[in-house]
Amino acid sequence: MHPSELDSLLQKFLEDTISEAELDALRRHFADEGAASQQEAAIEAVLWKARFTDVLPGSKEEAFAQVMQAAREREATPPTVVRPLRRWWPAAAAVAILLGAGIWMTTQRSQRQQDAVADTRSGDGIHPGREGAILTLADGTEVVLDSMQNGVVTTQGATTLMLQNGRLSYDEKHDAGKSADAYNTIATPPGRQFQIVLPDGTKIWLNAASTLRYPVAFRGGERKVKVEGEAYLEVAADAARPFIVDVAGGTEVQVLGTSFNINAYKDEKVQRTTLLQGRVRVKAAGGERILDPGQEAVADGQLSVNNNANLAQAIAWKNGVFHFENASLETVMRQLSRWYDVEVVYEKQVPALTFGGEMGRNLELKDVLEFLEGSGVHFRIEGRKLIVSP
Known part of the structure; x- marks a missing residue:
């Protein structure tokens, strides 16, 4: 079927x-x-x-x-x-x-x-996330990529969509024609992540609960996509066509060829653009700044730059790791909520705790909670609701 x-x-x-x-x-x-x-x-x-x-x-x-x-x-x-x-x-x-x-x-x-x-009160049976996404084509058709076998997904104009080992790629012909006016959207539900290769060769990894909107074929003087949630990008170099990321919430990132991470979840207090290689220009309500490798732009109504960004922490999710260095309990819980698809509820006020260390994202939820309980916080699970108590 x-x-x-x-x-x-x-x-x-x-x-x-x-x-x-x-x-x-x-x-x-x-x-x-x-x-x-x-x-x-x-x-x-x-x-x-x-x-x-x-x-x-x-x-x-x-x-x-x-x-x-x-x-x-x-x-x-x-x-x-x-x-x-x-x-x-x-x-x-x-x-x-x-x-x-x-x-x-x-x-x-x-x-x-x-x-x-x-x-499920102890967390047994709540598994880590996996590869998967929902692709919405230009005509509104939705394709569940989790269930697709390797091979051609569909053809839009002169562009062929291929799925190979959990990665979606676009084979753009020189005569793409009107397909440049067509847009696709790929969304990862909570508990899913996915990788896509755009028509220009740009590679994008989407974290859980994230969305990417992009054209089927790039035409004109710029390459523009829209991101909501979290994404890591390795942009294909093309000096004649700047690559622009429209980040939900008002931030815009312009690049020529680079590798960087964007964290722009709606439930996070700030938006972060962390640069690993190349250069990017970040525009937000608070101004405009150019980043060099190792820097991070933070937008929260104002735009500031952290000159010593924690690169390992920024892209830990892409590498299959939870990196909790100096992370507050709320920060940790938001990550777990998205990856394990659970609702986090605080029974009383949020404990003022800070965590450190790394854990694999392939662990069962109960194993992660056992680690966190070493800091004095307690958890119980009712269905898919994770309840936090002092």
């Missing part, structure tokens, strides 16, 4: 508008063990988008409890055969669909919810 068709059927299933024939097709697809990775990635992407609407009944924890309880009940009734759950609640949703259970439309929660929450 084509990924776009699978996405459409899942959305109809959630909205309770799916026909009997479509539901049969969905069940047959989920009976195919060879399509497991495609199934899970598609479900996760659709449900991630749905959590911002009224499609799901209540919280994700409630939905999870409903699906898991239904799966347990059906497993206990022979001769039902259910494939193993592979990843938290999207995979459980796959089981529910395969069994034909209309779980998402029910309202039975109470004890079922409590049982499921208890299973």
Whole structure:
């Protein structure tokens, strides 16, 4: 089944508008063990988008409890055969669909919810993020890249999109024509990161909960993209066409050929542009500054420059590491929230703690919390809510 068709059927299933024939097709697809990775990635992407609407009944924890309880009940009734759950609640949703259970439309929660929450109270089962993203094409079509196999994703004008080992690249022909007016958007949900190579050869890594908007083909005297969240860029040199990054929130970064990191999440107090190689010009409400390697521009209504930026800390996420040197508890929690896709709640006032050290981003959440608890802060997990207490 084509990924776009699978996405459409899942959305109809959630909205309770799916026909009997479509539901049969969905069940047959989920009976195919060879399509497991495609199934899970598609479900996760659709449900991630749905959590911002009224499609799901209540919280994700409630939905999870409903699906898991239904799966347990059906497993206990022979001769039902259910494939193993592979990843938290999207995979459980796959089981529910395969069994034909209309779980998402029910309202039975109470004890079922409590049982499921208890299973994750210690953080067991909350896994680290992985490679994945949602690509929105110029015509509005959405493609879940997690579920795609290596090869051609699509063709837009004279530009071919290729997926190879988790990296999306654009093969731009010289005769790209009107495709220069077409824009694509790639977004990483919480718990995902992704790499893309733009038509000019520029490489961009997106951290979790980030978005990149860019043209299918660069034409004219400049190359311009828009970033929200966090991204590391290695810009292909082209003196005739400056590369410009429009950062959500009002900052603009201009480069000719360089490597730098942008941190511009909405929940961070400042925006940071950290330069590793080359030179960049940073424009913000507080003025304009040119950076040399090792410097960092900080925009918070004013624009200042840190001459001794911590480069290792700035790009630790790209290298698969949490770098907590001199990081406040709030800073650490924001990183964990995005990478593990959990909601952080402070039971009382935020403890005034500062952390140090490094940890791999491939660790289970419970292992990271065990490390942090050595500083005297305590955590408990209810579903996907991480509660912090002194």
